[in-house]
Amino acid sequence: MRIFSFEKLIxxxxxxxxxxxxxxxxxxxxxxxxxGLTSQMRRCSVSIASNLAEGSGRNSMKDKARFSEIAYSSSLELLNQVILCRDFEYLDENQSILIREKITEVNMLIDGLYKSQISNIE
Structure with a gap:
């Protein structure tokens, strides 16, 4: 079975x-x-991974970087939704902290990927 390049991205x-x-x-x-929020949060979380996958298939570093930007933006949108869910008491404090930590980790990885991509733009 073939492993695609995006599957190797942390x-x-x-x-x-x-x-x-x-x-x-x-x-x-x-x-x-x-x-409402259930659907929005699910689509948003899928969008992060999907944009990283789609960007990996682009030919230019500029295009790859653009999809990394979109993935990063989706992660911030998801963070906003997590904060709202905490406000609405759909998530308890421990759940929201756990999710926020995961989002932060993903953001840092996407940011590193983006910086690598833009440094390779001619």
Whole structure:
């Protein structure tokens, strides 16, 4: 079985773990949030990993970097949603801290990837 380049990226691996965590936590949300925050947070978490994967298939470093920017932005959007979920008491303090730490880790990895990509733009 072929392993694609994005599968080797630690940023992608960690963003995949983050998406799995978000799916697990949002299963516990109120049913009336199914088409609100639950859906939004799930799409957002999937978007992080998806943009890293899509960017890896681009030919130019400029394009790769753009998709890393989009992934980073999606992670910030997810962080905002986690903060709101804490405000609404959908997440307890320990859950929100855990998710926030995972988002921070993913952000640092994406930032490093982005800096590497833009340093290689001609």
């Amino acid at each position: 940023a992608w691996q960690k963003s995949r773990e983050l998406a799995m965590l978000i799916f697990a936590e949002t299963k516990k949300f109120p049913k009336d949030e199914l088409f």
